Amino acid sequence: MAILKNEPIYPFKDGNYTKPVHIIVQGSYEEIGYDLAKLGKETYGCKLGIYDDPIYGQARKTYMENNWPEMAQKSKGVRKAFGLSDDDVVYDDTALPYDWYDAVKSGTAADLTTCSAAVLPKEKSEGGGVFVSRNYDMMAMVMWSEVFGKKAPEGSFRFAERYIVLETRPDKGYKSIRIGGNEALNPYVDGINEKGLYVTVFHDPNSIGAEGTPCSGMKLNGLALTQLPALLLDTCATVEEAKQKILQNSLMQTMMRVHLLIADESGNATVFELSDTGDYRFTDRAANNPLFVTNHALYKYPEPGTYPEFDINAEHNTYARQLILRDAYAGLKPPFKVTDATAMTDAVHCSFTDTKKAESGPLERTLSNATSDLKNKTISVRWYLGDVKPIPGTNHMEDRMSEFFTFGF
Template identity: 30%
Template sequence: MDIKQIAGSRNDFQLVRHLTVTGSQFEIGRALAEEARRLGWAPVPGDPVVNRARMAWFERHWPQHHARMDGAAAVLGLDPNQDDLVLDGQYGLPVDSGCSALWCPPSASSDGHGRIGRNYDFFTSTTGEVMGGAATPGELPMAARPHVITTLPDEGLASTVITMMDLDGCMDGINEAGLSVALLMADVATAEPPQDSTAQVGLGQLHLPRFLMDTCENAEQAKQALLGAKQYDHGLPCHYLVADASGRAFVWERGSDGREHIVDLGDGPLCVTNHLLHRHPDPMNLPEDTELTFDTFRRLRTLHERSKGVTMSPDDLRESMRAVQVDADPAKPWRTTWSSVFDTADRTLSTRFYLGDGPDGPRYTEEVVLSAAR
């Protein structure tokens, strides 16, 4: 595994490392588990009955992840069939976040490239502070050490992803076929985290984007994969923007009643923030924001107004994402911790990472351009 520091420093809010991992899925899983263990990860106890069912589900529906978990077991010197420990889900799921994303299809792009603009907004606090307590000595903010991970398997789809915490999950990414996925909190005003946060059978939030990038090449395959996949909430509910190189895109949501929804606007821009689109389908008829909504409705209206009926250049897309970026307000303990543009034609992601607040507002790195192409 090759590890490079690509952005920030220990004197900045974020220090970002890029991990490039090659080999079989087993070897990739072993390398990522070794790095996770170096960072402090250890497996947690699990219900043997549930774990056996989890492994059977992965083997049938997501064999890439199953093989990587076997690699993690090898790092720990465990029998891969041992079923009393959970070998994935390294670190925890963020408890809250507010994000914005805008899909600009090829038909609305100045150069014919489909692109996703994406802001990942998150707290600048430590885990202890987010949970209502105090930071422990030496504890870093939850978003202080993101990783970019490029996996180049001997067999299967290569991908490049960004993760805030879990090395075997991610918040967003793109694969070598051009399929891009971004995770956003789904219902910021009313959602409550589940009482049971243990791993269940199927896909938790941070695994779902990786699952799609490992197993799908386009949006139609992704729809079928999601409709056939068992899913659960390991934290607050999320929804997902999925787009492909052909120009197709949709948002995947699950309602509080357990029903699944595909929001597909066809050949047009698609804006996503932190409310369920199937509940609020008309961007011109949204509620007003409250203290609990993280400006989700204002952000979506802004993105809709900037993208409706226009041709967008890459710079136009970037300016639109800056228009909904979190300001450096001391009263707001969250920032846009990274802002990315995913180019589904070039199979690249270009990202600015948050370094801290300056006299003129938030400070960011220059764009770091990474590729999922071999």
């Protein structure tokens, strides 16, 4: 068995929303793929996507062998766990999705706002530390059923309710920690590797690509953009290496349009985006300055003076959050500490009573907050447990979060 640990991170109680488990898996990439596929199938009900035509499966198999050999080996283990022949090209063996319901194969517009993040400047941080914090904001609902106004299937699980902290220790290759859910092979959405490279994902509704679609199979070629963090964590140590790797790959959007924040222990940080014409764009952190990420294209709207018209009172609007983050940063005093990064994302914590007024999604909550210290190669996470009561005089809902749990190398 490659799985060394599979345990709840804290005791699960009735009424608590998020129930995360810590999984440690070790061995060859093929063994890792095999055991995660067995676990995914038996515990999470994972099913493999099906390609629209075997030509896509054959092309992707060749693509992985040439561009992501680590995934090619993991896929071999996945095929074995699902009882498929090694030359199968019907099923997508690069992903183990779970807890997705009523996806629309033709795609649709996903009216979501979602997440925020801040990278503090290393030049002004205590001991030259590199501190990053992000909120994982999403509707506390069954995805996609309830988001699309459908009745959720009986026995379904809400989004990210079954959270995973997946620690992989390959015999050859970088160790990594991936934090998220809804995918057992490469959980969405945060990750850090033993070299101090950090990658995370945010919704970018104005990018190109389908939304609300299945996570795998179909007409996928190259990489789904949501798989890119796993590739980078498997193969890269720095932001510059990650940029080179990105530019060498073919990327397409499924499930959700996204952009990525990438940072490393040297203090370099960038946001990678697909433009509306499909070209690849990078927006780098400037020296001595922070970098903030919400849900619009930074290559288009990098500074407040470039923002389109928006409602300043809509607290969860992507541009409003940028201003809130800037105001919170202005109130900090260097040298910055890792707790200052958490304070930044706490300023844009998502929990509102009138979601339309805030321009957040219905029942949208900060389902987790992850704060990373890249110099020390740690990531600390706390999870959403449930609502308490409205906060008088505000549009905010008081909610319950777990304590922080720290993972690292």
